[in-house]
Amino acid sequence: MFKILRMGCNTTHDNNFSVNRLNGYQWCLLLLVKSPAVFIINGKAISTPANTLIIYDRNYPHQYRANGAEYKNDWIHFEFDSGFFNEYLTMLNTPLYISNHYYISDLIQKMANEFYSNNSYKEQTIEYLMQILLIKAKEQMEMKTFQTKQSRIHDELIKLRSEIYSNPRNNWSIALMAEKLHISCGYLQSVYKNTFFISCMSEVIESRITYAKELLIESELPVGEISNLCGYQNEVHFMRQFKKLTTLTPTEYRRLNSKLGK
Template identity: 35%
Template sequence: MNTIYYVEYDAEHHGPFVFDIPEGHDCWLLVITQTPALFWVKGQLEEFPPYCAVLYPPYSKIYYRACSDQYVNDWIRFASDELYVTETSLPLGEPFALDDPEYCHKLFQLLVAEHSLQKGYKESSIDYLLRTLFNKLLESYVQKNIGPQHYPLMKLRTAIHNHPSHPWTVATMAKTMNISPGYLQLIYKKSFGLSCIDDVIHSRIRLAKEYLRHHPYTVAEIADRCGYRNVEHFCRQFKQITGVSPKRFKHQ
């Protein structure tokens, strides 16, 4: 069972912000930073970049402070007897980089919403959200070498998946990240296992399959809605990925 005492996202602090609890809380504290911060780790202060998570167990020293005039974080103070918390493999009191901070931020928004509700299923909803959050934290912790281009890459990939019909090109994608097209293709494939253009194509075909299943559009209309200016090119790519033509897919 989990009991949330307080949860907040986008908590802003201005001026010389310092959080100093020498004896710790009598419960768990999870902090996710959106700005750089200094944390007390293994007897000394260390500076960490944005998008780090740190989990403090009950009765452990807590000390962190801002690196500039503004400090922003998401945080949750809670009690738990769940094994995924009490026997977690996450490091305790040591910040680590997040793989997908936007996803974790959305989970915090949902936790805040659920915590404010007075409904019968609130406890189970909070438990599922916390389990998901801890799973994402574990995924981040085991992923090594999260470099400075990781977060712009994640933002670009989210944009591709949300707007597959956009006229994406390698050149325009590289320009949004202020890097060369060649370097973008190299790091994109290394990060996600496929090229940025292949990601665009797969996103468009996923959207096309949705239209073919649930909408009465013609193949030409679907091609246009998915970002293709040439129907034959759309049909060719669709068959390459699915093994059947759009018309056959629709009939099946």
């Protein structure tokens, strides 16, 4: 069971803001701090960038302050039973930089919308949203606590990857993708592969073949037209790449998988 007691989004304080609760709370506190801050953990001061998440355990000291700028955070006071949180105990009382902070902040806002609503199933909805938040935070923790250099463009990389799959017909090139992210071609290739474990141009090919499979299954379009819709100017090149990735020609793939007439 998971239960929110109080919560708020985008709460702001001036640059002199500080908290010093030596005994913490009798419940847990989640903070997504959207400004630079300093946390005192086990007597050690840790300076953190904007978009840092911390989940304080019950009765754990809360010591944190603004760091040279207006302080802003999302916050949740909550209770839980032992079965709900056991998998995530390693995340407690540890500042964690969140590269996909828009995603996490959106989850918190969705929880607030439910918490302050009269929806019939708001408790279940909030619990599922919190589970998603914890899974994403654990995923981030396993990528290491602070990865500020790479994480600065993490959201943009995700947007780029989504755009590649949404628009496989585009005339994608490394130079075009690097320009979109305002980084060098070399850095794009390095950071993309380190993030998604595939090169950016291999991703383009994957997106085109994925779309080709869909068109072959769902339509009666000629292979040449499908080739064009998937961003290929040369049908022979398309057929070679398709067979390389699937071991089948487009015609063979259609014959084995087509839904038409079934």
